[in-house]
Amino acid sequence: MKEAVDAANIGFDDEFIYKEIPLPYSKRSISFEQLARDIALKPFQEWTKKEDKIDY
Numbered sequence: 001m002k003e004a005v006d007a008a009n010i011g012f013d014d015e016f017i018y019k020e021i022p023l024p025y026s027k028r029s030i031s032f033e034q035l036a037r038d039i040a041l042k043p044f045q046e047w048t049k050k051e052d053k054i055d056y
Contacts, residue, residue, distance in 0.1 A: 007013065020028045047053060 004015075008015065017030075020030055020032070025032070
């Protein structure tokens with residue numbers, strides 16, 4: 001993907017994040033913290049209640 005290389009060449013490289021994700025939390029060099037889960041779950045709860053939804 002040329003765009004990723006172009007972005008990395010000017011300092012917008014997020015490849016290190018993708019390398020961190022599969023690692024156990026104790027082995028990561030950057031911390032990951034889940035925030036606002038209760039807010040994020042709201043759309044899923046609404047979708048579950050929806051009676052005229054189209055299943056994907």
